[in-house]
Amino acid sequence: MPSKSKADVAAFAPQKLDCATAPLPKDWPEDVTYLTDHTYSAAVTADQRTALSRTGSDDATWSQIAASNEALILPNPLVEIRVITDETHPACGQRGLFAAQHLAPDRLICMYLGHVHNNSLSDTDPHSDYDLSLDREIGLSVDAVRSGNESRCANDYRGIAERPNAEFRDCYIQVVCAKRKDGMKWERRVGIFVLSAGKAGKRKGGIKDGEEVLVSYGKGFWEGRKMMATFRKDEVMLKTAQLALNA
Numbered sequence: 001m002p003s004k005s006k007a008d009v010a011a012f013a014p015q016k017l018d019c020a021t022a023p024l025p026k027d028w029p030e031d032v033t034y035l036t037d038h039t040y041s042a043a044v045t046a047d048q049r050t051a052l053s054r055t056g057s058d059d060a061t062w063s064q065i066a067a068s069n070e071a072l073i074l075p076n077p078l079v080e081i082r083v084i085t086d087e088t089h090p091a092c093g094q095r096g097l098f099a100a101q102h103l104a105p106d107r108l109i110c111m112y113l114g115h116v117h118n119n120s121l122s123d124t125d126p127h128s129d130y131d132l133s134l135d136r137e138i139g140l141s142v143d144a145v146r147s148g149n150e151s152r153c154a155n156d157y158r159g160i161a162e163r164p165n166a167e168f169r170d171c172y173i174q175v176v177c178a179k180r181k182d183g184m185k186w187e188r189r190v191g192i193f194v195l196s197a198g199k200a201g202k203r204k205g206g207i208k209d210g211e212e213v214l215v216s217y218g219k220g221f222w223e224g225r226k227m228m229a230t231f232r233k234d235e236v237m238l239k240t241a242q243l244a245l246n247a
């Protein structure tokens with residue numbers, strides 16, 4: 001297993017979360033199911049599921065997140081979803097994710113939850129803007145278009161700020177497992193983390209209370225949207241993608 005950070009493992013106390021009774025975050029979209037954990041497509045094989053809890057040589061440095069981590073409380077107390085009303089914001093009218101308190105460098109903000117599917121064409125929604133690779137080697141991604149948590153509201157920094165203040169990072173999370181002696185196992189997830197302070201400490205301030213949490217989707221995301229917009233003759237989508245690419 002990867003090395004454990006003391007802060008992450010000190011207070012292990014698995015939470016039993018109930019989707020049906022968990023209160024929804026403020027401004028949660030009505031047509032999207034709020035998830036307390038991933039759901040899995042029937043096309044995901046037992047081997048792929050098992051591979052998610054197997055560790056490899058590249059992941060020795062990944063954080064291990066205990067079930068007691070504050071970012072796993074529902075709704076997440078570290079962030080708040082807001083509908084953006086600022087007309088200069090490129091995602092005006094949509095939602096964004098904002099810090100509800102100061103967030104220090106490297107802190108886990110939230111897990112990227114959604115429907116885990118395999119990367120075959122038949123199990124992938126090509127129109128989803130919420131699909132994130134979980135593990136390329138295992139061939140799994142997580143799509144939050146119809147179900148997810150606060151993380152699905154994180155916008156890309158382009159056209160909003162000079163640079164991102166957060167990033168998607170691979171990690172392990174403690175999950176309950178009746179088959180194991182100790183009743184738990186580590187399973188891989190992707191989380192949104194505050195960027196590290198950097199060697200020169202330029203980002204040591206982390207994310208301020210009230211600041212928008214901004215990640216980078218990567219240039220490929222916007223190039224893909226540009227291509228789709230051209231194909232669909234969707235002028236608004238094309239303009240947004242071009243603006244993001246120019247930013």
Ligand SMILES: C[S@@+](CC[C@H](N)C(=O)[O-])C[C@H]1O[C@@H](n2cnc3c(N)ncnc32)[C@H](O)[C@@H]1O
Pocket residue numbers: 090091094095096129130152153154155156157158159160240244
């Ligand atoms: C994962 S969602 C982010 C949350 C989204 N704003 C919402 O309300 O659900 C991705 C979509 O958000 C919008 N978006 C995110 N970052 C943007 C940016 N920098 N400029 C313009 N639109 C952005 C785009 O419509 C994109 O397809």
